[in-house]
Every structure is written in structure tokens, then in C-alpha cells.
Amino acid sequence: MTNFTKDLKNLVLNELLELFKNSSGNVKDKIIQIIKEKLSLQKPLISISKEETRTFYEITKTQIYAEMENCLGSHWSMNLIALGLYVAQLNKDQKTELQKRVSQEVHLRYGVKGLRILEIGSTGAIINIIRYISDIKVRQNYTFIEIGKLFDKILEEWQNITIFVKSEETINNIEIKIMNFISLKKPLFFIFAYGSAVNNTISTIAKLNNDDTFRSNGYIFYANTQYIGDDINKKEAYSCYFENIKGYGINLFI
Incomplete structure (x- = not known):
């Protein structure tokens, strides 16, 4: 696949339609093909x-x-x-x-x-991922193409940038996992905890924050607590994402 074709595939439908109006020959045929593929998906x-x-x-x-x-x-x-x-x-x-x-x-x-x-x-x-994508797009003023590439990269790296805390994990266990990501200088990582795992997760992050661990390693973090599920199965959900701003920022993903 040529770089030109890759660039076309990264465009949204409205952009492709606008480009289609001013195209001809093989380029026009290629745009039609990509539009059909996108509509099919x-x-x-x-x-x-x-x-x-x-x-x-x-x-x-x-x-x-x-x-x-x-x-x-x-x-x-x-x-x-x-x-x-x-x-x-x-x-x-x-x-x-x-x-x-x-x-x-x-x-x-x-x-x-x-x-x-x-x-x-x-x-x-x-x-939580949708809200992160929405937030970072506004903060960094990313275009559709840039934010699309970022989302694709998050999907590719998902298993390497997420921590799902289990209910039986101790504060020490959670801290070890977080410090491992920090030592690897991950540009972005997420932590999720549900139900009985929430309290230890919040306590761990509070401890590391009070110790100045995040700031001294160039990280900023954003946390959110909500309740998910219906009335019968409702449970507390905690999420937190970390961005490294000391030379390993979010732009490395794009």
C-alpha cells in the first residue's frame, strides 16, 4: 500500500467526498473504492x-x-x-x-x-477511554486524523498500558505494578478498579502522590470514580490515566 493510499484511508467520509469533487482519473477511482470500503464497515x-x-x-x-x-x-x-x-x-x-x-x-x-x-x-x-480521547483531543487540539492514530495506537498497546486491579490485591502489589510502568517510562497508561478493589487502588495512588513519585518522574494523572451496572448489580468503578510529560509525552503515540 502506498503512502498516498494510506493517507486517503485515514480521511473521514466528509473529507473524502470533498476531495472526490476535485479529483479525476485513477485518484478519483481510488477515492470511490475507499468510500465504498468505509460505508461497508x-x-x-x-x-x-x-x-x-x-x-x-x-x-x-x-x-x-x-x-x-x-x-x-x-x-x-x-x-x-x-x-x-x-x-x-x-x-x-x-x-x-x-x-x-x-x-x-x-x-x-x-x-x-x-x-x-x-x-x-x-x-x-x-x-473511560472515550472520555480520555475526548479530553486529549481538546487539550492538544488534535485533528480527526491525529486522534484516530492515537486511538489506533491505544488499541494496539492496550495490554501493555493497562492495569486491572483484582479485589484480592494489596496496596504493595498495586504499587509494584505502577512503579514497573513508571520505570519503563510508559508515555501513557491506565488503571482500572471495580467494587472491592477500588479502596486499595485509591490508597496506593494517594500514597505515591504524597511521596511525590508521579511528579518527580514526570507524570501527571487524572482520576474518575463512578457507578456502573443496573440497580441490582451496581458497583463502584475507579479509573485513572497517567501521561508522562518529561520527554515521553503523548506525542510519541502519534
């Missing part, structure tokens, strides 16, 4: 039922989906963002059933990064 998955498709449509009208759409435009992942948000609403058994049903199709159509969105949805972390 926006179709619902074959393995999704009509009822689930209606739920997806409702999700695309929510504020959190609109936030991501405002960031990514017609990025290849938008159809899967709705899927990820849908998975996040399900209970454990429902998540397992849906993932078994759609994983193969998602992998065939979107590759490993598509499966990663499904995984992020199943952990409940997808809303």
Missing part, C-alpha cells in the same frame, strides 16, 4: 440480531457515543464503539454469549484491533 454485523441492531441505533444517539463521533468522525471503529458500549451494559453471562457469537466476524472484518474494542467493552473500560 458501517453496516451492522451479520451475527447481530434485529433487536440488538435496534439497541445499537439507540446507543448511537447517546451523549457518550456522540463524544467519540465528534473525536473520530467516520473512523473505522465507530460501528464497533456502539458494540463495545452495548457489551458494557450486559451481565457476565450475556457478555460471554455475545463475545462467542461475534468474535470471529469481528476478527475477520476488523482484525485484532476490532477484538480489542470488544474486550474493552466487556471490561467496562470503554466509557
